Amino acid sequence: VSRLRVHSFGISLEGYGAGPHQDLGNPLGVGGMALHEWHSGSVTFRRMVGQEGGATGIDDDFVARGFENIGAWIIGRNMFGPVRGPWPDDVWKGWWGENPPFHTPVFVLTHHARASFSMSGGTTFHFVTDGIHAALRRAVEAASGLDVRLGGGVATIRQYLRDGLIDEMHLAMSPILLGSGECLLQGVDAPKLGYQCSKHVSTSNVMHFVITKRAHTP
Amino acid sequence: VSRLRVHSFGISLEGYGAGPHQDLGNPLGVGGMALHEWHSGSVTFRRMVGQEGGATGIDDDFVARGFENIGAWIIGRNMFGPVRGPWPDDVWKGWWGENPPFHTPVFVLTHHARASFSMSGGTTFHFVTDGIHAALRRAVEAASGLDVRLGGGVATIRQYLRDGLIDEMHLAMSPILLGSGECLLQGVDAPKLGYQCSKHVSTSNVMHFVITKRAHTP
Numbered sequence: 001v002s003r004l005r006v007h008s009f010g011i012s013l014e015g016y017g018a019g020p021h022q023d024l025g026n027p028l029g030v031g032g033m034a035l036h037e038w039h040s041g042s043v044t045f046r047r048m049v050g051q052e053g054g055a056t057g058i059d060d061d062f063v064a065r066g067f068e069n070i071g072a073w074i075i076g077r078n079m080f081g082p083v084r085g086p087w088p089d090d091v092w093k094g095w096w097g098e099n100p101p102f103h104t105p106v107f108v109l110t111h112h113a114r115a116s117f118s119m120s121g122g123t124t125f126h127f128v129t130d131g132i133h134a135a136l137r138r139a140v141e142a143a144s145g146l147d148v149r150l151g152g153g154v155a156t157i158r159q160y161l162r163d164g165l166i167d168e169m170h171l172a173m174s175p176i177l178l179g180s181g182e183c184l185l186q187g188v189d190a191p192k193l194g195y196q197c198s199k200h201v202s203t204s205n206v207m208h209f210v211i212t213k214r215a216h217t218p
Numbered sequence: 219v220s221r222l223r224v225h226s227f228g229i230s231l232e233g234y235g236a237g238p239h240q241d242l243g244n245p246l247g248v249g250g251m252a253l254h255e256w257h258s259g260s261v262t263f264r265r266m267v268g269q270e271g272g273a274t275g276i277d278d279d280f281v282a283r284g285f286e287n288i289g290a291w292i293i294g295r296n297m298f299g300p301v302r303g304p305w306p307d308d309v310w311k312g313w314w315g316e317n318p319p320f321h322t323p324v325f326v327l328t329h330h331a332r333a334s335f336s337m338s339g340g341t342t343f344h345f346v347t348d349g350i351h352a353a354l355r356r357a358v359e360a361a362s363g364l365d366v367r368l369g370g371g372v373a374t375i376r377q378y379l380r381d382g383l384i385d386e387m388h389l390a391m392s393p394i395l396l397g398s399g400e401c402l403l404q405g406v407d408a409p410k411l412g413y414q415c416s417k418h419v420s421t422s423n424v425m426h427f428v429i430t431k432r433a434h435t436p
Contacts, residue, residue: 013415013427014403015233175415175427179407185232186404189397197231197393202420209231209393209425 002140003147003167004074006157007066009184010035010172010206016181017154024082027095028153031178038172038205039063048101058203062170071146072139073106074132076156080108080125087114094125105142107135109156132159154182164193167213172206220358221365221385222292224375225284227402228253228390228424234399235372242300245313246371249396256390256423257281266319276421280388289364290357291324292350294374298326298343305332312343323360325353327374350377372400382411385431390424 011017012035019029026032039045042063043054054060077083081092094100099120107126114127128135139148150160160166171184190211199210229235230253237247244250257263260281261272272278295301299310312318317339325344332345346353357366368378378384389402408429417428 013429014408016404173425175418177403177408177413177415177429179409183404185395186234186401190232190395191397195395197395200393200420200425202418202425207391207418207420207425207427211231211395 002071002143002145004136004150004160004165005066005070005147006150006152006166006169006171008039008063008170008172009152009157010039010174011184012174012176012178012181014178014181015173015183015185016178017152017157017184019178019181022078022082027082029181031176032181034176035172035174035178038174038203045101050099058201058208059172059205062172062208066149066170069147070104070149071143072104072148073102073151074135074139074148074156074160075106075108075151076153077108077110079152079156080110086112090114090117093117093119099123105139107139107142109135132156132163132165136160136165154184157184158188161188161190161193161195164213169195169211170208171211172208174206220289220361220363222354222368222378222383223284223288223365224368224370224384224387224389226257226281226388226390227370227375228257228392229402230392230394230396230399232396232399233391233401233403234396235370235375235402237396237399240296240300245300247399249394250399252394253390253392253396256392256421263319268317276419276426277390277423280390280426284367284388287365288322288367289361290322291320291367291369292353292357292374292378293324293326293369294371295326295328297370297374298328304330308332308335311335311337317341323357325357325360327353350374350381350383354378354383372402375402376406379406379408379411379413382431387413387429388426389429390426392424 019032022029038059041055042060043056044060044064046054083092100123103122105124107128110127113129116126118124194214195211198212201208237250240247256277259273260278261274262278262282264272301310318337318341321340323342325346328345331347334344336342412432413429416430419426
């Protein structure tokens with residue numbers, strides 16, 4: 001059975017998953033990139049984007065685990081790009097260049113239809129206009145028995161969380177204050193939905209915690 | 219110069235400093251007591267309340283540091299007790315029995331005047347009806363050069379934080395989800411007020427982090 005997993009999702013001390021004012025220059029909002037430095041400096045991530053070096057250890061182990069056994073991704077439109085409203089053309093192909101680090105089908109949630117297209121390295125972007133449940137069905141089918149990774153952003157994760165569809169969620173809290181941003185967990189009654197914290201460990205960079213869904217929910 | 223310090227303030231993974239529905243049976247709201255287990259099990263706290271045994275180590279060090287160099291406390295009325303509105307009588311004398319663990323003057327923020335009274339062990343409760351700034355002035359004066367500890371609850375800390383009056387704040391995040399409660403940090407633009415995270419360390423029980431105010435604020 002495919003599981004829906006969130007990995008390496010960075011939040012601030014206030015619980016914000018992105019800063020305010022996302023745009024082309026600030027894909028994670030103002031200050032939001034700082035939530036991902038522990039991740040982008042890992043040997044696993046650097047290798048994936050064709051760079052040498054990087055840090056190993058607990059942080060890197062968490063990064064690596066997020067790519068294991070994944071057969072498809074689901075991401076929100078804001079994670080795919082800064083374009084809002086109807087697609088003006090097919091020019092925007094994501095933040096990640098010719099060879100995106102997914103290497104699987106990626107289902108992009110959007111209200112505006114667009115034709116699928118493929119990139120180098122096995123990544124194909126599909127655009128889903130009929131909601132989060134439809135996107136999950138298509139991703140599970142595409143994953144062929146492997147798991148589905150839910151990328152983000154905050155609004156996308158909250159939708160899946162509120163419907164109890166996420167099986168496992170690894171969050172990495174950076175010791176920084178953003179001041180304002182999008183709350184990930186506040187206002188969602190996670191324990192009522194069957195979630196609990198199953199693991200927590202800190203490094204010099206971040207505090208990791210893993211939230212999992214109990215097999216039998218109340 | 220006296221500093222205003224928060225120590226050992228427990229929050230959930232969502233950033234809630236207390237659970238919902240505080241009453242006599244749930245002084246920290248439903249589920250809120252779980253935020254303090256790391257604290258109440260420490261050798262320092264147990265010794266203060268006349269119990270033997272307890273845990274030593276990093277958690278205990280944080281507990282102990284919260285009582286060093288403290289000459290007065292400020293607490294909100296909800297931390298003092300479950301009584302709301304005008305005081306019906308002088309029967310309620312706090313949650314802590316005959317010998318409360320403060321051993322200093324304690325200034326209780328309230329809208330309803332009440333006469334000061336003293337308990338065993340050096341604790342005297344004073345009731346301040348003219349606001350947080352007046353309470354801080356009186357506490358600093360009573361502390362005679364030592365620091366002032368700000369106890370809680372959430373609403374009290376947020377008031378002092380919003381006015382930039384807190385110098386240091388140690389938070390201990392328990393790896394638990396409360397589902398609902400009172401947010402401590404969300405909606406306060408702490409970096410704009412000059413705050414930053416200056417330390418973070420985790421134990422098997424909690425993730426500690428310390429927020430301090432820069433000497434020169436923007």
